[in-house]
Amino acid sequence: MYQEFKNLDLPKIDEEMLRFWEENDIFHKSVNQRDPENHWVFYEGPPSANGMPGIHHVMARTIKDLFCRYRSMKGQYVKRKGGWDTHGLPIELSVEKELGITKEDIGKTISIADYNKKCREVVMRFKDKWDDITRKMGYWVDLDDPYITYKNDYIESVWWLLKQLYDKGLLYKGFTIQPYSPAAGTGLSSHELNMPGAYQDIKDTSAIAQFKVKGSEDEYFLAWTTTPLTLPSNTALAVGKNIT
Incomplete structure (x- = not known):
């Protein structure tokens, strides 16, 4: 019932x-x-x-x-x-903000053990x-x-x-291009890149790179990019009359 x-x-x-x-x-x-x-x-x-x-x-x-x-x-x-x-960078940043320290202070003004203990408390x-x-x-x-x-x-x-x-x-x-935070001293995940304050509007310089045509003497493809940091890992160009 x-x-x-x-x-x-x-x-x-x-x-x-x-x-x-x-x-x-x-x-x-x-x-x-x-x-x-x-x-x-x-x-x-x-x-x-x-x-x-x-x-x-x-x-x-x-x-x-x-x-x-x-x-x-x-x-x-x-x-x-x-x-x-x-785990994760947000915990570390929260602790550092609360204690008024940076990564450079760890092991100096605060011991690694005390820093880890505080992280465990906050998390x-x-x-x-x-x-x-x-x-x-x-x-x-x-x-x-x-x-x-x-x-x-x-x-x-x-x-x-x-x-x-x-x-x-x-x-x-293998090798990949990863976003890196000099202040945090570590690579960043996609989730961490979406944290509040992670982005700000800036004016930046773009780059135009030359790629020599294979088998030619003096012919090059020109490629424009705003992320020259990715150029070392480039392996190919996409070329076509309708590609701009």
């Missing part, structure tokens, strides 16, 4: 349902009552707890939860592993907010034993996986 609600109070119903799940340990029962041999593996793509959760996190987690619940309803053992992403600053929204949205995931990317066991597991790929000949050495 289904419970009848004469006066619809959605927040109250929501809280009652969450309390029922917690008091009866429904999440763990939904996992442990299944056959571990018939498993379906789920590791959450980990969020970073250095910022507040937003509606886009709720949307993404709802989709993840649908897959896990569907597999559980199919009778599969779905042990949902939560995690925390603790988990809003964990309580994340735990709260995880519960309120009814997202079932194991946060009692999460994987945390700054932990040595996680880092060493990544090294181990890379070693397996290397031993199988699946890694190769």
Whole structure:
């Protein structure tokens, strides 16, 4: 029989349902009552707890939860592993801004150990907010034993996986052009390039490069570019009468 609600109070119903799940340990029962041999593996793509959760996190987690619940309803053992992403330049920049230091100060005015300790504190600053929204949205995931990317066991597991790929000949050495931040002393990912303040409007000089025509004495193609930093890796020119 289904419970009848004469006066619809959605927040109250929501809280009652969450309390029922917690008091009866429904999440763990939904996992442990299944056959571990018939498993379906789920590791959450980990969020970073250095910022507040937003509606886009709720949307993404709802989709993840649908897959896990569907597999559980199919009778599969779905042990949902939560995690925390603790790597990345935003953490470092946040700490340096808070402490009023730059990369040059690390190891001088502040020890590397103290700097790393502060980064670990900042990266988990809003964990309580994340735990709260995880519960309120009814997202079932194991946060009692999460994987945390700054932990040595996680880092060493990544090294181990890379070693397996290397031993199988699946890694190769190559060269690419990467954006680089002299201030941060590191290359930048596409996500980091989209951070607020990463771009500013400037006037820059363009370059026109000569490419000698193969087999000719004194004939060249002219190529115009605003990114001469990419020229060393050029291997071909696209040429055509309708290409401008």
